[in-house]
Amino acid sequence: MISFGVGVVIPAAGSGERFGGSTPKQYYKILGKPLFLYAVDRFASFPWVKKIALVVDNIDKVNAILQETGFSHIQKIKLVKGESTRHRSIRAGLQELEKLSIEDLKVVVVHDGVRPLIPTSLVIQLCDAANVHGAAGAVRPLISTVLSTSADQFLDASLDRSTHVASETPQAFQFSVLTSAYCKCTQDELDHGTECLQLVLRHMGIRAKLITGPEDLWKITLKKDLYTAVSCIREINNDVCIISSEETSAVKMLEENLISKVAVVKRVVGVLDSSQYHDNKQKTFNTVILFHMHEINQDEQLLDFAALLNTEKQGLIIHIIDNAKIDGMQSMSVYNLHRSGRTMAHHYEKLHKGVVVIHCVNANEDQQLVDLVITLIQADPTTFTGQTFFFF
Template sequence: MAADRSSVDFPVSVVLPAAGSGERMGLSTPKQFCSVLGRPLLYYTLQAFLSVGWVREIIVVVSQDWLQETSEILQHFPTPSRSKVTVVAGASTRHRSIWNGLKAVGTDTDVVVLHDAVRPLVEEDYLRRIVLAAEEHGAAGAVRPLISTVVSPTKTDGMLDHSLDRSQYQASEMPQAFRYPAIMEAYQKCSDHDLDFGTECLHLVQKYAGVSAKLLLGPSSLWKVTLRKDLYAIEGVLKEELWKNVVILSDCKLPLSQRLHKDIQEQLSSEVVLFNDQEQLATTCQTMATLIVTKSFPCDFEKTRDTVSKVLDGTNIGDRRVMVLLLCGETPALDTMPRLFNFTRDIAKETKKHSAVINSVYVDSQASSDAIDRAVAMVISLIRQRDPALSGQVFVAQ
């Protein structure tokens, strides 16, 4: 039975409706194009689906006025990824835009996924469950428990008429998935009223294609960026995602490396890996979010530059991942600190194409325990903030 399968071995297409104007946010820029950590929100949703190997194609539906901006977003992805994406113009309403996207889907597709472009937190395991359920039942959708009780006012004076038992209802979310023939039949048969005023795709498939959707309880990450405050919330969530994978590359037995390993693990709940060999990085580059290089003076700046360049070239940065270069050791010669400042500034410029954030933190290995504490706190703060405005800066713990 399809429900018992753990892998997706049939063609899957994704339609991302992104043609909304974002009126509820009260901004001149549609929310899907608002900047989060230096990238438009749509970028992160695309990144999530492009990371799923079994997704064959992605149709992005945007307003005619934002076609050029969408093409520019795609330039941040490598060519093999961009080739999976097709951009089409939207229409005056959500359902009409989705219909435009569905008409661009390859006809040999088995299952079509619909997902809001302003829901960037897509978990592959849950997406797989939705797709397999749709393949078995014809349609499947994500649901979440209702948070607030739903009440109905009287039409005449706005007084309370009745309330609903929220335990009997659930909130419909995204993603939703459909067998391709079912979703096409529903949109071909639905009325102009449905296309102009409808909101629920699962209902259209039930009404016009006779397919009842399987509802799957989804994770809390399925929430939709709707209001201006949600932009701040999603920025915090995306930053936390980038804290998870930290690599420390240390070419010397510095107690500070062990201290960093322990404190980062405890304070950021990160998975921290400690290496002493650059070659060991090869299997870690793709998932690494933060690299900390610890050095002792005198250090070989050119070798360090080569290390950083190789790691960045082998990593799909693209989302403001930070590279913290922690240089520590004996008190440096008089000309070393200027070299450190120039090195940090220059490598930040050279790696700007990767959207990486480059910082250096200096602390003398013979410094007091208070200075070591401050150095570790600086590193953790830089990992948390990963602020592109600070890229190229050197911080000294004394």
């Protein structure tokens, strides 16, 4: 754990020319939340982060967003007016942190506001390395070969990918090192430069420690990147509980397939003791999958597992009914089964959950069932709520 104070500068004042459209990309909503808030939320949750200089194009607009979303760490945020270039905006954020004279502030982290995924372990590694070496940066292996071209667009040389890496954020620096480097910047560097690690190398003589980060350090640059962001954010926010009265091949297969696709998977086999969840000390889940060996009593089911649900996150309640083992479905029309599913969806609205009911008539379609459940979990919970599916 970090034992010293850390400040953060998040530049989020860009116009997003490559992204296109009239709305800067940092304000685009992903799963109902402005993009820049994912980075802000993450850093604000770290207890050793003392202050975040959030550099934006419109302070009033961002302040209103923070108020409307009920941002819980508002005391950690200092809104700073962005300037004309990336380096000038970062310098403005650093200057605000300097004015605050924060006690024990040894390291400052710079992170782009349009990079929503921030691994905790990587941030800790970078801060520790910066505290020892003066600077540290996250990198990734190059995917494409980089070519050097002439002014008239003819090939001059091809770089060896094995000796080059892609610079990413977050980056971390001793606070005094980065502020001193910006004090020595030329006007040309402030106007055209983008790389903080290069600044401390050029002006302070400090070679940054480079740490290879995971593949999800990418930056949202083009509109197509939003689709990847939605999928990745939904995965890291999805905590799933599978409940079944007995062990089955479908339950085991579902758990195995979900492990790599969601943040948490818990499997409960047997009678659920929901009383243990009422003290709020147990893990809660935004998605719950129930395997039924009998028809659903809606009121009882709500009481049985409502305490497991994280009602602050959207998610799904998926009821899987094994009709191959029961006779309940034979007495109901398809219309009544659909109506029953929609009624349950209405009941769960107050818990911010969608509801899907799956009736399995053929007991030998485990993989198809697993594939369907995973598709439902990865989709927007509002897309399929109230729907009833049948496996014959």
